[in-house]
Amino acid sequence: MEFTIFEFDFMRNALLAGLMVSFICGVMGTLAVANRLVFLSGGIAHAAYGGIGLAYLLRVPYLLGTLSFSLLAALTMAVVSMNAKHRADAVIGAIWAVGMALGIIFIDLAPGYPADLMSYLFGSILAVPVSDLWVMLGAAIAIAAVAWFYYADFLALSYDEEFARLRGVPVRKLYFLLVILLSVAVVLTIRVVGLILVIALLTIPPFIAEKFTRSLLGMMAWSCVLGAVFTTAGLVLSYYFNLTAGACIILAAGSGFFVALALERILHCPRAAHAHAAAPQQR
Amino acid sequence: MTDPIIEAHDLWFSYDGEAVLQDVDLRIAAGDFVAMIGPNGGGKTTLLKVLMGLLDPSRGSVRIFGRPPREVCRDMGYVPQHAAIASPFPISVLDVVLMGRLRPGAKWPTPSQAQRHAAIEVLTQLGVADMAERRIGDLSGGQRQRVLIARALVDRPRILFLDEPTAGIDSQGQMDLYCLLEQLNADMTIVMVSHDLLALSTHVKSVACVNRQLHYHNHPELTHDMMEIMYPHTPGQACPVELVAHGVPHRVLRKHT
Numbered sequence: 001m002e003f004t005i006f007e008f009d010f011m012r013n014a015l016l017a018g019l020m021v022s023f024i025c026g027v028m029g030t031l032a033v034a035n036r037l038v039f040l041s042g043g044i045a046h047a048a049y050g051g052i053g054l055a056y057l058l059r060v061p062y063l064l065g066t067l068s069f070s071l072l073a074a075l076t077m078a079v080v081s082m083n084a085k086h087r088a089d090a091v092i093g094a095i096w097a098v099g100m101a102l103g104i105i106f107i108d109l110a111p112g113y114p115a116d117l118m119s120y121l122f123g124s125i126l127a128v129p130v131s132d133l134w135v136m137l138g139a140a141i142a143i144a145a146v147a148w149f150y151y152a153d154f155l156a157l158s159y160d161e162e163f164a165r166l167r168g169v170p171v172r173k174l175y176f177l178l179v180i181l182l183s184v185a186v187v188l189t190i191r192v193v194g195l196i197l198v199i200a201l202l203t204i205p206p207f208i209a210e211k212f213t214r215s216l217l218g219m220m221a222w223s224c225v226l227g228a229v230f231t232t233a234g235l236v237l238s239y240y241f242n243l244t245a246g247a248c249i250i251l252a253a254g255s256g257f258f259v260a261l262a263l264e265r266i267l268h269c270p271r272a273a274h275a276h277a278a279a280p281q282q283r
Numbered sequence: 284m285t286d287p288i289i290e291a292h293d294l295w296f297s298y299d300g301e302a303v304l305q306d307v308d309l310r311i312a313a314g315d316f317v318a319m320i321g322p323n324g325g326g327k328t329t330l331l332k333v334l335m336g337l338l339d340p341s342r343g344s345v346r347i348f349g350r351p352p353r354e355v356c357r358d359m360g361y362v363p364q365h366a367a368i369a370s371p372f373p374i375s376v377l378d379v380v381l382m383g384r385l386r387p388g389a390k391w392p393t394p395s396q397a398q399r400h401a402a403i404e405v406l407t408q409l410g411v412a413d414m415a416e417r418r419i420g421d422l423s424g425g426q427r428q429r430v431l432i433a434r435a436l437v438d439r440p441r442i443l444f445l446d447e448p449t450a451g452i453d454s455q456g457q458m459d460l461y462c463l464l465e466q467l468n469a470d471m472t473i474v475m476v477s478h479d480l481l482a483l484s485t486h487v488k489s490v491a492c493v494n495r496q497l498h499y500h501n502h503p504e505l506t507h508d509m510m511e512i513m514y515p516h517t518p519g520q521a522c523p524v525e526l527v528a529h530g531v532p533h534r535v536l537r538k539h540t
Binding site for chain 2: 034150152153159163217219
C-alpha cells in the first residue's frame with residue numbers, strides 16, 4: 001500500500017488539526033478526569049449546539065458563535081454546580097438539553113437550506129479551514145502555558161481541594177479558569193470529532209494514561225501521545241476504508257481503551273494478589 | 284494559662300438552616316494537646332474547619348495568633364481523614380508531601396532541590412522515606428496516614444489539626460501515632476478530633492467535648508456531666524462505665540458517686 005495519504009492538502013490539515021486537538025485534549029482531559037468534570041464537559045459539548053445554531057442563524061463565524069455560547073453555558077453550569085454541589089448533575093443535564101434544543105430551533109429559524117447537522121454531530125476534520133488551525137495552535141499554546149504555570153495549584157486542587165484552600169491556593173478562580181479552558185478545548189474538539197464524540201477524546205486517553213503513571217504531568221504527557229496515535233490511526237483508517245473520520249478516531253481510541261483494560265488485568269494481577277495477601281496483616 | 288493562640292468567640296454555624304454549632308467559646312493555649320470528642324454529627328469536624336478558616340461561621344469570630352485564620356494559614360498544618368481522599372489518583376508520595384509547601388502565586392511543575400530535601404527529611408522522620416517515589420494509592424492506610432502527617436508538618440506549622448487520625452488504623456499503629464503526636468507536641472500545639480476515648484487517657488492534655496455546644500475542660504478527664512451531654516443514654520441509665528487505660532491505671536471517668 002502506497003503511503004500517499006498526506007499528499008493532499010486537506011489530509012495534511014486534518015492531521016495537523018488532529019494532533020493539536022490531541023494535545024489540547026490530553027492536557028484538559030487529564031484535568032477534567034482528575035477533577036470529575038467529565039459530565040460537565042459533556043454538558044458543554046451538547047450545549048455548544050445552541051451556539052452552532054446561533055452562529056448559523058446570525059451568519060457569524062462558527063468559532064465565534066459556538067465559543068461564546070459554550071462559555072456562557074459552561075460558566076452557568078460552574079456557578080450553579082458550585083452552589084448546589086449535590087444537584088450539580090441535574091443542573092448540568094438541564095442545560096445540556098436546553099442548549100441542544102435551542103440549537104435546533106435556531107437552525108429551524110434560519111432562512112434557506114438547513115445546515116448539515118451531521119458535520120457538527122460527528123465532526124468535519126477533513127474540512128477544517130486553515131484559519132481554524134491557527135486558532136487551535138493559539139489555544140494549544142495558551143493551555144500549555146496555563147497548565148505549566150499553575151501546575152502545582154491544579155495538582156493540589158485536583159487531589160485535595162480543602163488542603164489547597166488551606167495553603168492559600170485561589171481554588172475558586174482556578175476552578176473557573178479550568179471550566180473556561182475546558183470550553184475552549186471542547187469547542188475546538190467538536191471540529192474534529194463532533195459534539196457527540198468529544199467526551200471520548202477528552203476522557204479515553206487520560207483514563208488509559210492514569211493507569212500507568214505516577215504523576216498528573218505524566219498523565220497529561222501520555223494522554224497527548226495516546227490522543228495523537230488515536231487521531232492519526234483513525235484518519236488513516238477513514239482514508240483507506242472511506243469511513244467517517246470522527247467515528248474512526250473514536251473507534252481507534254475505544255480499541256485502545258479495551259486493550260489497556262486487558263493489559264492492566266495481565267500486568268497488575270500479581271500485585272493485586274499480593275496486596276490481598278498483605279491486607280489481613282495491616283488490619 | 285498562657286495567652287491563648289486559638290480563640291473563638293460566640294461561634295455559630297448552620298448548615299442548611301440547621302445549627303451545627305451554637306455559641307461556642309474556645310481558648311486554646313500554646314503547647315496544648317486538645318482532643319475534641321463528641322457524638323457523630325455533633326459538629327467536631329465542623330468546628331475544626333471553622334477554626335482553620337475553611338468554613339465561615341454564620342456568627343462569631345475566630346482568631347489564630349490574634350489574626351483571622353486565613354492570614355496565618357502557613358502556621359497551620361492539617362491532616363484530614365485519610366479515607367476521605369481519592370486513592371486512585373496518580374500522585375507520588377513525594378508530590379503529596381510537597382503540596383504542604385505550596386505558596387500562593389505561580390509555580391512550576393518541578394520543585395527545587397531544597398523543597399525535595401525538606402520533604403524527604405520529614406518523610407524520614409515519619410519512617411516512610413523509602414516510599415517517596417511510590418504512588419500514594421498503593422500504600423496501606425497506616426502508611427498513607429503518615430504521608431498526610433508529613434504533608435502537614437513539612438512547612439513547620441505551629442499548630443497541627445488532625446481529623447480522626449486513628450480511624451481505620453490498627454491498635455499498634457494507633458499507639459505509634461499517639462507517641463509521635465506526643466513528641467511533636469513538644470514544639471507545637473495539637474488539636475485533634477477523635478472518637479477514641481483511649482486516646483484521652485495517656486496522651487492528651489485537654490478534652491473538648493462538642494455536641495453542638497462546647498464543653499471544654501482542661502484536664503484529660505471525662506466527667507459524668509460530659510458523658511451525659513455526649514451520649515445522653517449511656518451512663519447512669521445503661522450501666523456505669525469505667526474506662527481504664529491500657530497498662531497504666533489511669534481513670535478517664537471520675538468515680539461514680
